[in-house]
Amino acid sequence: MTKSLLLTAVLAFAVSPARAAAPTVADAQAFMDRAEKTLDELGLRSRFASWAQATYIIYDTEWLAADASRAYSAEAAKLAREARVYDVIELPADLKRKFLFLKLAVEAPSPPTEAEQKELADVKVWLEGTYSKGKHCRTPEKCLSLDDMEDAFRTSRDPADLLDMWKGWRTISPPMRPKYQRLAELSNKGSRELGFKDTADLWRAGYDMTPEQFSAELDRLWLQLKPLYASLHAYVRRRLADKYGKDVVGKDGLIPAHLLGNMWGQSWGNVYDLVSPPKSTPAFDLTERLKAKGVDEKGMVKYGEGFFTSLGMPPLPATFWERSMIVKPRDREVVCHASAWDVENSDDLRIKMCTRINEDDFVTVHHELGHNFYQRGYKAQPYFFRGSANDGFHEALGDTIALSVTPAYLKTVGLIDKVPGPEGDNELLLKAALEKVAFQPFGLLVDKWRWGVFDGSIPPERYNKAWWDLVRKYQGLKPPVERTEADFDPGAKYHIPGNTPYARYFLANVLQFQFYRALCRQSGHTGPLHQCSFYGNKEVGKKLEDMMAMGASRPWPDALEAATGQREMDATAIAEYFAPLKTWLDQQNKGQKVGWSE
Ligand code: X8Z
Ligand code: ZN
Numbered sequence: 001m002t003k004s005l006l007l008t009a010v011l012a013f014a015v016s017p018a019r020a021a022a023p024t025v026a027d028a029q030a031f032m033d034r035a036e037k038t039l040d041e042l043g044l045r046s047r048f049a050s051w052a053q054a055t056y057i058i059y060d061t062e063w064l065a066a067d068a069s070r071a072y073s074a075e076a077a078k079l080a081r082e083a084r085v086y087d088v089i090e091l092p093a094d095l096k097r098k099f100l101f102l103k104l105a106v107e108a109p110s111p112p113t114e115a116e117q118k119e120l121a122d123v124k125v126w127l128e129g130t131y132s133k134g135k136h137c138r139t140p141e142k143c144l145s146l147d148d149m150e151d152a153f154r155t156s157r158d159p160a161d162l163l164d165m166w167k168g169w170r171t172i173s174p175p176m177r178p179k180y181q182r183l184a185e186l187s188n189k190g191s192r193e194l195g196f197k198d199t200a201d202l203w204r205a206g207y208d209m210t211p212e213q214f215s216a217e218l219d220r221l222w223l224q225l226k227p228l229y230a231s232l233h234a235y236v237r238r239r240l241a242d243k244y245g246k247d248v249v250g251k252d253g254l255i256p257a258h259l260l261g262n263m264w265g266q267s268w269g270n271v272y273d274l275v276s277p278p279k280s281t282p283a284f285d286l287t288e289r290l291k292a293k294g295v296d297e298k299g300m301v302k303y304g305e306g307f308f309t310s311l312g313m314p315p316l317p318a319t320f321w322e323r324s325m326i327v328k329p330r331d332r333e334v335v336c337h338a339s340a341w342d343v344e345n346s347d348d349l350r351i352k353m354c355t356r357i358n359e360d361d362f363v364t365v366h367h368e369l370g371h372n373f374y375q376r377g378y379k380a381q382p383y384f385f386r387g388s389a390n391d392g393f394h395e396a397l398g399d400t401i402a403l404s405v406t407p408a409y410l411k412t413v414g415l416i417d418k419v420p421g422p423e424g425d426n427e428l429l430l431k432a433a434l435e436k437v438a439f440q441p442f443g444l445l446v447d448k449w450r451w452g453v454f455d456g457s458i459p460p461e462r463y464n465k466a467w468w469d470l471v472r473k474y475q476g477l478k479p480p481v482e483r484t485e486a487d488f489d490p491g492a493k494y495h496i497p498g499n500t501p502y503a504r505y506f507l508a509n510v511l512q513f514q515f516y517r518a519l520c521r522q523s524g525h526t527g528p529l530h531q532c533s534f535y536g537n538k539e540v541g542k543k544l545e546d547m548m549a550m551g552a553s554r555p556w557p558d559a560l561e562a563a564t565g566q567r568e569m570d571a572t573a574i575a576e577y578f579a580p581l582k583t584w585l586d587q588q589n590k591g592q593k594v595g596w597s598e
Contacts (some may be wrong), residue, residue, distance in 0.1 A: 025095070028086040032098050035079045036383035039105065040345075042072040043383075047343045053125065054352055055325045057132060057333040062125045070110075070121035073190075076102065077110035080194050094553065101384040101552070104206050107499055108183060108199070109190030120186040123179050127497035130176060132335040136168030144168070146263070147328060147336050147354050153263055154270040154358065159248050163480050166258040173491030180491060181460045183499065184453050191454075200454035203447070203501050207390050208555040215451075217569065218444060218503060221510050222474075224571035225440050228578055231585040232437050233476050234594040236260075236268060239275040253596030254478040257471070264493055265477050266442040268434040269360070275434070280427050283407065283420035286359040293415060297326045297355040303413065304365040307401050308373050311534075311541025316372070320349050328354035337494040338364050340371030345386070347376060363402045363435075370398020377548025387552035389559030392507025392569075397544070399512040400519070404533040412535065429530060429581040436509055437578065441474035443506030448474075449490060450502075464489055476596045511560075513573035518564035519543065529577045 046068035053065035080103045091099065103109075108124060110117050137143040144152075149165045156162055187199045196202040204211035233255065240259050241249040249256060261270025268275075290300070298321075309315050323343075328336060336354035343350060349372040355361050374397050378386050388394035407428070410416045449467050452458035458466040464483055467490045471477050483489060490496045519540045520532035534540040547563045557567040575582075 023085050023089060025089065025091060028089065028091055028095060028099075031083065031086065032095060032102075035083070035102060036098070038079070039072065039076060040383045042068070042075055044344065046072045047341065051341060051343050051350070051352075053129075054132075054335040054339070055329075057129050057335070062129055066118075066121040066125040069124065070117050073106045073108070073110040073121065074114075074117050076105040077190060077193060080105075080109075084195075097553075098382075098384040100205070101387075103194045103196075104202065105384075106190075107203070107501060108187035109194055109202065111186045111189035112193055116186055116189065120183065120190070123183050123186070124499060127176055127179055127183065127491075127499070128335060129333075130172065131491070131494060131497040132337070133333045134169070134172030136165060136171065138164070138168070145336070147356075150263055151356060151358075153261055154360070157243075157274070159244055159259065162258045166263070166480060169263060170487060170489055170492045173488040173497075174486060176491035176497055177460070177463065177488040180463075180488070180496065188454060198454045198456070200451035203451070203454075203503075208557065214503075218506060221506070221569060221571050222440065222444055224575065225437065228433075228437055228575060228582055228585075229441060230476075230595050231582060231589060232433055233596075234589050234592055235585050236271075236275050236434070236438075237476075238589075238592060240271070243274050250478070252478070253593060254472065254476055256480040257477045258480045260438075260477075264442065265471075265475065266439055267436075268438040269431055272431050272434055276427055276430065280424075283424040283427065284410075284416050286362060286410070286415070287357070289410075289415050290357050290359075290362065295357060297357070300355055300357065300362055300365050301326055301351070301369070303362070303415075304369045304398075304401075306413065307366065307404070307535060308369060308541075310536045311544065312538040313373055313541055313545065316349060316369075317347050319347075320351075320372075323348070324350040325352045326355050337498065338368055340368040340375070342372070342375040342379065345379060347379065349376060363399075363405070366402040366405070367395075367398035370394075370396075370401060373397065374548050377545055378551030380549075381551035381553060385551040385553040389547070389550065389552060389554065389556035390507065391501065391504035392511050393547075393556065393559065395504045395508030396511040396515060397548070399508060400515040400544075403512060403516045404535055406531060406533040408531070409533040409535050425528070425530070426581060426584055429578060432530065433578055433581055436513075436574065440506060440509055441476075443502065443509060445470040445474045446490075446493065446495060446502035450496070461485060472596075473598045476598075507569065510569050510571050510574060513577055514560070514564050514566060514570060515544075517573040517576065518566070528580070529573075 049061070049064040049068040053061040083099055083102055086099065108120060111120060135143040135145055136149065144165070146169060149169055152165060153162065184199070191199045191202045194202065196205065201211050204214040207214045209217065237249065237253070237255050240255060244259060248259070257265040259271070260268045262268065305316050325334065328334065334354070335352070338351070338353040341350045341352065342348055351368045351372065353361070353364065353368060355365070371394060374388055374394055407416060407419045411419050449458065449470055452466060453463070464485050464487050468479060468483060495502050516532070517529060519534050520529060522543065523532070523534045523537045523540055525532040543563055547559050550559050550562065561567050
């Protein structure tokens, strides 16, 4: 115990004669054991209720889910308040870590009064339900779900059609605005009760550094990637202008957000055909191959599982196939946004996805199963360590596997007949960059916006403007039509009404290339990084299993070191992967304007 802590402890003891003795480490341990047991039980109830709600949205399941979430959050907040008595003693590192995780147990921590707790739980469930049930009705009879529109965005090349869907989807979110404002207010109250400045501070407290350091770390990683993004952006912008004309694209250096094959302009792989080098013939189209082979939704998941088992990991449990929701039900509302669960925390692995037979969802299946195998890996850890080293690790694992879905791998599993020669490499890299590099500024700005909302620097009357300012600054995109404060465009992205932190996806895109580079080197791969597939490599599997088994028990640099030998997050791996493409993009951009006025 340090001198000042000792003094505080003694003083606390001296001024409260009613207390028998100052708390000891053993007291703290006993308290933590009880806290873990209590939250484990309440978490179980809450997950059962949330699963029912997410796979069958009706008044009753929403009620049950809100009630269970309120009970869990209120108990977590109460325990965190009680835990303050242990602030004065020096705890062993792992116990101290658990006390921190107790404070971080809930993304929107419970405010003090019961009425506010109920209001917060209801607002959260309402927001997610409103998003998930959202429709754009072109006529009263012809309503499109987000799922339908996402599908249309993949292939539609009609700017008027795209604009209609882009605007139509954003009509679901204005009613969310006052509710979102309440979510921010109530969750800030809860965060302050726990000793944080606000929820922005709480969200950045789980990275083994201060919140300010974490923000600086993200900015540092972004600067490592920005030149590559700027080259890609300039190239794509020019090719889209060739296709749609200057009238649609404009002359300000920005790209209209509805032309990128994705509802949020967050990843651009679906417009590959529009931007691929003019004379190239795409080697293969995975979506077409999956359809031609008659692969169904379950078959998609089987391919994903097959990759993990090839690494020596045991297959998914039988209950996975019984309890998962892999196909969108026809007759009820569900939360289509993909997720992975371990409901009972005993290998009760499940995914929930409105799977479509296409390349995007082929990757998403690997992403979700990555969550499931991680959950299985750390299930023997105590309650608070059942998580990944930091949340970016959880998001990165399945994507790391998906990077190994190379043409050679696809041939091995019989999805393509012939591996294209190295002359097709540039196209493959361009395709991958449209997914991974294009995503990064979006991955960064979503939480920049939320941190601003939580810390008050973005007041409600500027919610929408601040969102588009960030989109312009980081992504270099613009809305295709004027937006005002009558709109609430952040609410049209799942993670805002779903209240899921987003910086994790930015980190995941950095980390997955670090994992992939290290695992490829370990498996003896020598050629260009993007040609590596570690399919079937049991040593790689062992390395991943060791990291997953650590859960959240150690600071993330330890887990990163165990897997990669590095202790820092580092965007050089992604830069190395795309280095040949960067050279090519810069040649294409010669004499052209790169960048935009931020
Ligand atoms: O939300 C997800 C996953 C579930 S954790 C499907 N992702 C982000 C998104 O869809 O916006 C994966 C990539 C980014
Ligand atoms: Zn995920």
